Amino acid sequence: MTTLLGRHARNFVCLVAMIVVAACSSPQPSGAAPYAAIVQDARTGEVLHAENADTRLHPASLTKMLTLYITFEEIQRGRLTLDTLVTVTPSAAAKPPSRLGLKPGQKIAVRYLIRAAAIRSANDAASALGDHIGGSEEGFARRMDATAKALGMRNSTFKNANGLTANGHLSTARDMNTLGRRLFYDFPQYYNIFSRRTADAGLMQVNNTNTRFLDAYKGADGIKTGFTNAAGFNLTASAERGNVRLVATVFGGASTPARNAKMAQLLDLGFKRAPSNAPTQVPPAPNYSADVEAVLMAEADPLPEVANGAGKTIRLQTAVARSPRPVTRPDAGKVAAAEVAVAAIEDSIAAALAEAMGEPPAPGTLDAQAVAMASAAPATEPAASLPAVSAPPPARPEAIAEAAPEAVAPEPVMMAAAVAAPEPGTLDAQALALTGEPTLDAQAEQFAALPADELLVTDPMQVAAVMAPAEPAAPKRNAPIFDRVAEAPAAQAVEEPVVIRLSTSSARHWGINLGQFSSRSEAERLLLKTQLAESATLNEGLRKVVQRGGGFEANFMGLTQDQADLACRRLQARAVQCFAMGP
Incomplete structure (x- = not known):
């Protein structure tokens, strides 16, 4: 009986020992986390x-x-x-x-x-x-x-x-x-x-x-x-x-x-x-x-x-659902030309209204003479027995002569003219007393009254000018009447520079980064696409691709801090990667 109990006890002890050995030989300790x-x-x-x-x-x-x-x-x-x-x-x-x-x-x-x-x-x-x-x-x-x-x-x-x-x-x-x-x-x-x-x-x-x-x-x-x-x-x-x-x-x-x-x-x-x-x-x-x-x-x-x-700010919180293509900016030269044309038309209209609504000029003034010449009909009958005289045009005013020194004085015109004495007290009488010659207005009237066959012109170009048919009525002018002189060459208009990119100075030291790409063309395409889609904030930015670390970074530079922050918030709202870069 004792031997049987001892045998069972030995078997139990061996079993327990085997379990302990198996547990100790486990490859992973109890409680260890997976790797x-x-x-x-x-x-x-x-x-x-x-x-x-x-x-x-x-x-x-x-x-x-x-x-x-x-x-x-x-x-x-x-x-x-x-x-x-x-x-x-x-x-x-x-x-x-x-x-x-x-x-x-x-x-x-x-x-x-x-x-x-x-x-x-x-x-x-x-x-x-x-x-x-x-x-x-x-x-x-x-x-x-x-x-x-x-x-x-x-x-x-x-x-x-x-x-x-x-x-x-x-x-x-x-x-x-x-x-x-x-x-x-x-x-x-x-x-x-x-x-x-x-x-x-x-x-x-x-x-x-x-x-x-x-x-x-x-x-x-x-x-x-x-x-x-x-x-x-x-x-x-x-x-x-x-x-x-x-x-x-x-x-x-x-x-x-x-x-x-x-x-x-x-x-x-x-x-x-x-x-x-x-x-x-x-x-x-x-x-x-x-x-x-x-x-x-x-x-x-x-x-x-x-x-x-402090610093509470209301920010845009709705994603952009639609981004239309921006309207093409007008050409600066065309805009300037249009403005000049509009200004000229406005000046012409204002001058015409002023002339139409203004009072007639006082008798005896040059304005009155110009109006009389413009409205007078040309003489149809030649004057009789007019002696031949030489009437060279008067000297040009000094101001005009200095403005056009290269102009050549026209050849004198030989014509028959009867110089009628001007009425006392008029401007014609004053001009005759000072210079010994009639005024240009008087000469013009005499010239218009002569028939074409009594004119002796030495310059063929002047003949062509004299033989040309006269206009029905001369245009009105509100200024003294002088002979035509060569006009001074107009100064060439200097085109003002058109600013197409803002300077990165004056607080424009910020920019944004849209990520890094394997090729320059890919970065440039993204910059162009982003600027078109987000023109409201990036239109003033300068697209810049920077090669760094084996890739090409797509950047917009020349922005203020507010522009950079707003652009990034709007782009990220459309799930576009962006972060602002400060100075």
Whole structure:
């Protein structure tokens, strides 16, 4: 009996020992998080290494990258500013560490929440941003899912803004890598925050959770760490060496040193495999559906609250539904010629009205003589027994002679004339007394009264002029009558320069960037297309293509800060990538 019991006891002990040995020899310790990794060439998006890259896992605080991406979108759309005050909700203030220490009802500027979420990975700061933008944790989660889908994150679903473990809050290494690359290209003006070692977050000075890796790996400049018990130690990092930039993600690290060592191995592998010169292919703008875009516009805050109540601005919040082709600007020369012609017509009309409505000139004046000559009929009978006399024309006035020194005096005309004595007291009598010769008016009357066969003209051209039939009536003139003289050459009109481009001086030091392209022609086509579609804000901008980093950047320069900001907001409302560039 004792032997049988001892045998059973020995068998039980052996069984227990086998179970213990089997458990101890398991390849994965109990509770260890699943592992996944991916490395991409950030310039082209080419995958250089991947392992379990599409396995849905817990992203932990890598989630905050998407929260910050949406926040940057809100700033770019004009719905938020860095000085907008956010009221902390009780839900946000109750989030577990890591925390900034926010209190329910507290107001804090957006800039401090961004620094706390990006650098310290503060859960309460990320939740405060999400509640303010989405209205609630659930509303912001819907916004996160819509944005992730528009960015091409195909296997991610989100339940909160901070990344704390929740049922259904899952992502993949590939999706987080896509998000990290998007942050670099879509918001380069904010990307530097991920490489800061420390920053002022309003309530305190915060330190970067990724300092060890940033200091240890050459060329590293971001991006975000994450840790929960379910996720393990996660990291999305970016590094640049020479012309090569890589982005990589690790899920499920056993510890911070182990995770950092694995990330260093992945990036070293990527730098070995990536070509030194590859064309930069900027990812396209987020592809939001029309329904999602309408919801985003409807949820906009029209008057963001800022410190001291200053800086509240009403901004455009409706997407452009139709952009007609702009009307061609008129030619400057044609416009000037038309204006001159219109002015001449107006002057002629005014002069005619004044002459028609004016009173007749006083008797004895030159005006009265001109009117009498114009209305007098030509003599039909020649004067009898007129002696031949030589009547050269009087000397030209000095002012006219100086204005046309090159004019040649006409040959004298020999004609028969009877010089009748003018009536005493008239201008003709005064002119005869001063010069000894009759006035031009008297000569003209005598000349008109003579028949053509009694004129002796030495110049053939003058003969032709004399033999030409006389006009029915001479035109009226309101000025003294002189012989025709050569007119002074008219000064050539100097064309005024037409300004077709504004100077980039006088506060026009701003510009906008529409992305980087693999060829110059592609960048120029986008610039032209964008200027035609957005002529209201970019008509004064200078299109400029800049070759940089193996690609061609499409820029508009020569704008003011207000023009650059407004242009970017309008373009981004139509899902066109754009960011403003300051001096």
